[in-house]
Amino acid sequence: MSKEVRDLIKTHLPDYSSSRFGNLYTDTSEFMNIDFSDVIQLGNEHFLVSKNEMERRFGLDDPKYWVKRCKRLEDKQPQILKLAFYEKFPMNIGPFKIECFRSPRKEARILELVKGDMRFMQGYSADDSAGNNVRVLDIIRGKRLDVWVHNIPVDHKTYFHEHFPDIFEKYIGACEAIKFLHDNDEKHGDIRRDHLWVEYDTGDYRWIDFDYAFELYENPFGLDVFGLGSILIYLVGKANITAQTMKDHNIDPGMLSSITPGDYSVVIGNRVVNLRKIYDYIPPSLNNILMHFSSSSSVFYESVDELMLDMNKSLKEIRNL
Template sequence: MLEKELRDRVEQYSRYPPRQIRLIRDTSQFMEINADDVLELDGKYYLVRGDEFEPRFGLEGDPKFWVKKAIDLSDGSSKIIKLVFHESCYMGIGEFRIRCYRSPEKEARVLDKMRDDPSFMHGTTVMDDAGNAVRIVDRIRGPSLYTFMQSFKMDHETYFREHLPGLLRSLMECMEAIGRLHEAGEVHGDIRTDHVIIERDTQAYRWIDFDFAYEWTENPLGIDILGLGNVLLFVLGKGFYDDYDLRACGKEGLDVLSTLTESDYSLYSRQRIANLKKLFSYFSECFNQVLLRFTPGAEVFYENTEELLDDLSACEPSLSG
């Protein structure tokens, strides 16, 4: 693209066109890449609009300096550009201490393997001049599952009887997609309620953000399966509940709290109550037994999505009872 043409395109898509265009071909120093910079990647040009944010619990959250909002200057389409960033952490699951880490290469593989699957975000991976694996992702318009769930303002029983059946069916289709990912030899690595986007135009549930991997040789799919259980707990409960929530309910809540044992809490997040039957007397015993298989007291854990989906399918009729 000639310099004049590039400047014309920038002026077309920028509210305040910069006096001078800064062209970047090496994205290694992502902290120094700012709004109005132009990335040249694999012969295409992208106007940076700023950093993406990681929204959590209804808050805007912190900036993700390695993830840029951008516009493809060839057609004006909105992109998310994920630059190479390495970090690692440990999470405890029962007696296991599991290392989790960011892997741009793993996300690139998932984008390639699931490129034709409508239940996943789509994009391409290109190398910048320094050999960094840059992922250029199509933006999905719509709320996250977490945000969507905040729209249900009614009490839990009304939600459970009137809204959950349709929502559960969509969630199960979303879980089936994770099964396809596992069959392709990959894991998601960071399954959360804000990593499912409900596409506005199609209402399709789509998984995003695949750059986390983990080391758990004893249970290679384990973190993903536990993550699905955590999402299921959120959807069945219309949110998460902990001891603080029960204390806020006065004597009735304290009475329930006095009955809880370690086996009533989630293995994935030990402060979250998984035994919803103790919170809601009308809650399906069938679904409750599914949730209890994600607790420290479970004798048998789910090994794959197929087992989980089989049990959920068997529980569906209880929603119409």
């Protein structure tokens, strides 16, 4: 197949400098075998693979072999191809037991639903020759929101008073985008802080990665709501605060004696949710929202509407500080 790939690349990319010409794939089932300089064909379009995308979490870089950074030969546009990958796993949050799984066609549905809505990543889907659903995604030129916030070079008090109100307002807008999905009976499925990006040119907040789905019979959209709460906790604290990282954030370790088991997150048990105990200038109205996501809470938000109602009230109070 190398000659076929060589001819394709020379036709569309005459300045291609690599001496390696890979294989042509019309069936992406064995995505682990598809690598640099291979070409993926979807219908009449051809995508030259440059690398696997990486999962960057907890300080580690793990290759995502089913997600390829590519260049579409026909127009030389960089794209991301998400190939069909299936997995299933359980998750426990407080009293809830949740079954999570990947669904390429669910992500394809959402891409069609949000076409032209720049609160979300953009793209389209196509089936390969074996019927695998492949999502062809536009690349967002931007940075993860959590990295953006982390890099603001000020102490927490300055951040909270001078930067957080605008971030909070835009985050409420991002929650409104998730409400749009729920209103259309769709779930994001994997809401976490590395799936919300800030676009460089516009400053807009944009959601990515919709291929997870979940089953939570007590509340069909509950996992999305918990995810929104976890991001909010990060934004309020300008970090995820744990007993081990207090010193890193210039927090008096002696303050740890005032933190009780009920002050930690119901989602990730080592993260402090009751941030007002650490930063006493956080308004009670905002801290009360955070405490809905604590292990001591007996009342959880059932919808994005409920969460947004409280956030908008708190934003108004913060603007008047």
